[in-house]
Structures are given as C-alpha cells and as structure tokens.
Amino acid sequence: MNVFTDEHYELVDFGDRDLKEAQFIRCTFERCTFASGSLEEIETSGCRFNSCDFRGAVMNASTHTETAFLNCQFGEANLFVAKFDRCKVTGSDFVKAQLDGITIVQGDWSYVNLRHARLTKQDLRGVAFYEADLAGANLEKADLRKADLSRANLGQAKLKGADLRGAEVDGINWLNVDVKGVRMDSVQAISFLRCYGAKVE
Template sequence: MYQYVDQTYEHVDLTHKDLRFGELMRCTFQRCRFNGASMEEITTTGCRFVECDFRGAQLNASIHTESAFTNCTFHETNLFVSKFVECKMTGSDFSKAQLDGVTIQQGDWSYTNLRHVQLSKQQLRGIRFTEADLSGANLEKADLRNADLTRVQLSKAKLQGADLRGAVMDGIDFRSLDVKGVRMDAVQAIVFLRSFGARID
C-alpha cells in the first residue's frame, strides 16, 4: 500500500509497473505511460490524468472519485468492476476496454469513444455523454434517465429495454435506432415519430 498526495508527473514511463493497491490524492499526470501496468484496486481522488496512455493496463476494482481522465487512451484496458464517481472522462478512448460490472455515478463522458462497449443493465442516470460514440454498444436494460445524449452516435447500438425517459436527445438520428422495448417519455416519442415524417396535432 502506498500513498501519493499533491504530486505532479510529466512524461513518466510506468509501463508494466506494479502499482496495485495505491492511493493517489490530488496528483497530476501529464502524458504519462501506464501501458500494461498492474493497477488493481488503486484509488484516485481529485487527480488529473491528461493525455495518458493506459493501453492494456489492469485497473479492475479501482475506484476514482472526482478525478479527470481527459484525452486518455484505455485501449484493451481491464476496468472490470471499477468505479467512477463524478469523474471527467472527456475525449478518452475506451476501444476494446473491459467495462463489465463498471459503476459510473454522474460525471462527464463527453466526446469519448465507447464503440461496442458492454454497458447493459448499467445505472447511467444523469451522465453527460455529449457527442460520445456509442455505436454498436450494448445498452440493453441500461438506465439512461436524464442523461445528456446530445448528438451521441448510437447506430447499431443495442437498446432493448433501455430507459431513456428525461434524457436529452438533441441531434439524435432516431431513424438509425432500433427502439423496440425502449422506454421513452412523451416528448421523445413525438420527436421519434416526426423523424419518420409523422404529423403530430
């Protein structure tokens, strides 16, 4: 168990390092490399990771509170049962990341690459996903109530049983969605019908 508080690191290479069970508080990492690092059960609080590379890292069971991961790469990262509470993830790439069992509470996930990720049955209420790419993602039975889905890419996403009530869906191409079993509110249903040319009186 180790603890770092109020530290700043730039261009540090931590590839394949054993960083398990650590606690980071208010630390800043800029353009650091964590490729293949063992970071199981690490906790971060109020930290900033800017353009860091987590490709192939093991972050399963990690907990992050009010931390920022901006423009980071999580390609093939293991985030199994990890937890993000009010975190800022804008611009980060989660292609082929393992997100099964992840917990996301609030936070800003705008402009993220979440193509084909597994988020079925997840509680995603109130999260900001503005212009995120969720193409092909599995969102079956996900709770997306009051989420900001402005201009999100949802082509070929699995939405059966998802709850979209109260979600902001400006700029969504409803014609590309399979909404079978999706829960919508009245406003969304009207926008959906109008996208197919229906006249609502």
C-alpha cells in the same frame, strides 16, 4: 499501500511499475503512460490525467472519485468492476476495454469512444454522454434517465428494455436506432417521429 498526494508528473512511464493498491490524491499526470501496467485496486481522488495512455493496463477493482481523465487511451484495458464516481472522462477512448461490472456514477463522459461497449443493466442516470460514440454498444436494460445523450451516435446500439425517460436526445439520428422495448417520454417520442418526417402539432 503507497500514498501519493499533490504530486505532478509529466511524460513519465509507469508501465513497468507495480502500482497495485496505490492511492493518488490530487495528483496531476501530463502525457504519462501506464500501458500494460499493474493498477489493480488503485484509488484516485481529485486527480487529473491529461492525454495519458492506459492501453492494456490492468485496472480491475480500481476506484476513481471526482478524477479527470481527459483525452486518455484505455484500449483493451481491464476495468472489470472499476468504479468512476463523478469523474470527467471527456474525449477518452475505451475501444475493446473490459467494462464488465463497471460502475459509473454521474460524471461527464462526453466525446468518449464506447463503440461496442457492454453496458447492459448499468445505472447511467444523469451521466453526460454528449456527442459520445456509442455505436454498437449494448445498453439493454440500462437506466439512462436524465442522461445527456445529445448528438450521441447510437447507430446499431442495443437498447431493448433501456429507460430513456427525461434524457436529452437532441440531435440523435433515430433512423438507425432500434427502439423496440425502449421506455421514452412524450418529448422523446416526438423527436423520434420528427426524425422520420412526421409533423407533430
């Protein structure tokens, strides 16, 4: 196993390197590309990836702990059974990424593009999805208790059986959200009714 500690990389192309099972500790990557790279089972801890390109990369079974992926591209990347533990992934794009079996433990996923993502039955408790684009995402039976969904785009998202109790839902446009079978608390129910013009006293 290759172990990299406290390294700094800028504008480096890792796409043609075999980094399978590599371990990165407190490393920083600025505008690097891992596009179509072999990153199976890599481990990152306390790393920072800023505006990096992971499009088409194979990252299945990778593990990331307290790592930041800021404004990164994950389009069509394979993240099958990957784990993100308390990571900051703000502004990143996961369009058409393979997310089956992914594990997300808390963390900040604000401003991310997760349009049409498959997140069924996921434990997403406490995750920050502030202004995230979840349009068309499949969140059926997902546990979103105490998550921050403020101003998130949930248009056409599938939420049947999802649990939203205790989640922040300010600014959600409920007019194009199907809430059938969704578990809500009283505060969220009031927000929903007010979106439809009801006067709740």
